Amino acid sequence: MITLADQLLVLVLLINFILLGTSRQIFSIRAVAVQGVILGILPGLIHPFSWHLVGITIVIIAVKGFVIPQLLGRAVRSAEINREVEPFLGFVPTLLLGAIFTAISFSFAGRLPMLPEHQNYMFVPASIATLMAGFLILTTRRKAISQVIGYLVLENGIFIFGLLLAEAMPIMVEAGALLDLLVGTFVMGIVINQISREFSSLDTSLLTSLKEE
């Protein structure tokens, strides 16, 4: 089962690169949805079966794979803007940076003191690499939707690390964190709609009227 989990994590990393390299927002949203579904499957592979676990899996897949992408997709369609044009940093440089960050994550994770039973997993490097990819998307893209996608990828990175902590994080807290993510994305979706109505564009680089004179 562990090898399957590792293979899925490789898929998660690949999706990071797809997100770093694409300009089409509907496509990005679908990619994040796939990433969310993979993350929903992972707990089932590393923990023993329980009904509890089935519930968690269903909720995570529903929220990360369907509800949140649906919210974002609606925002994109209502704004009628479907491309990230002229990001602050081009697609090729961000891809290269993403590759460098992934390499750094692996060497960094190798130095951290791990439990022997977690030693051979890819969870920690995959988590840090995904977190970094999210951060990269968040900081280099202009469009509000792309920034939300970056935030979601960052949250996914944190989620991967959380898989190692099943005993320490009670279900209540996990559910609360997921709910916060959902409501947060919902509010962001509303704000995106307002931005497109107000500026006729989702370009956050137009949001510059507030600064020091």
Next chain:
Amino acid sequence: MFAALIILPLIGAAVTWLIPYDRLRPKVLSLFALAHTGITIQLISFTPPASPGGWFNLDALGKIVLLSTSILFLTCAVYSVGYLFYRRERSNRVICVGLLVCLSAASLVTIAHHLGLMWVALETTTISMAPLIYFNRNARSIEATWKYLLICSVGVALALIGLYFLAYSTIVARVEPSLLLDDLIRDAGKLSSGWVHAAFVFLLVGFGTKMGLAPLHTWKPDAYGEAPGLVGALLSGGLVNLAFLALLRVYQICLATKEITFFQNALVVMGLISMIFAAVFMARQADFKRMLAYSSVEHVGIMAVALGLGGKAIFGALFHILANGLTKGVLFLSSGNIHRSYNSKNTDHVRGALRRLPWSGGLFLAGFIAITGSPPFAPFISEFTIVSSAFIQGRMLVGAIFLISLTVIFIGMALTVLPMVMGEVPPDSESTSYRDSILTVGPPLFLLLLVFLLGVWIPAPLMTLLSDASALLEVPQ
């Protein structure tokens, strides 16, 4: 009782949501705020034991933050009755519901002893405040809301990975895996130090962003500048303290791990940078609400420096939670009145506030005198304690930078505030329907009296509370 503290505001939120009349909603809001303050006082005087499992516990640190939040919230709720009357042009349903949800989450932060739960509550306060910053529904407020929402959400997300690292350190150390504060403090000596260090860095950055420590404060001037006065008061006097409480929890764990020096130094450096940033940007600030935002950056800096210094300064930091929170209430509420009256927050247009609005102008001036640390107001006591503690500990450089920043900030703020309140009202000034009334002046006046009272006399129960809380943050002998 703990449950009542959390659930009552939520019931209030549901009730205000259902009320169809704009004029009734702020009154209901005030009633629930009053009930919340009642429960708070009851809880502080007769504290129930920790809940089974240790998830909820109101300790001295939580009490201080809960008390200041509840008082500030009640004042803002009463103020909203008068304030929202002047904003009849739009529905106040969202603002009233958002405030009560935020109050519930804020109370949960103060009583949560499970760090994961505290995180969830803290993130809830962030999200529930976002629609309130967007109250004015224009291009500027949406920009502010977007920056606030995105930067704070990412910041708090980084704090979550910090918490995960902390939890993993318990697993590596083969102690009972847990994120309960009391367990972590008990087992702190055994935790894996590599993970704990990484956790502290992420937690400091995460909660520091939410608190608005420089250089992570970039959302603050925009959000405070565009939000209505009463929302600004709650952001700078309430939410900031909640994030500080989260940092205090991290500090408690740091103390127990005996690796506190690293964290203390980081706090001092970030605090001083915040003060210097504030001093630089405060000068020649043309927007008086943005000026208040930089004042907030300064004061979170002061609290961070105090926490980093340790020793006697801890008392100053804890007292500053109350002093800063309440004084910020005076400033933001009275600045909201001035903004309403002039329909501008640019100091080129706002002149002679003392003539036009003797009460609000006077309160703003008094609030300025208080927040810059002049006696006889409460912030003087906390700032004096912190500075003297720095010099007693022989941290001359820290003390010197601290004092110089305070002086520069005083001058910078005076250059904005004095022309605003003194002088003549410009002849071309827009006339609005706003007049000072008991409902819009009473609440900030009440806060100012409290700030004054705390400056001259600290009641014995509060003194006990403060020293109990300091004891939690001192190196065990």
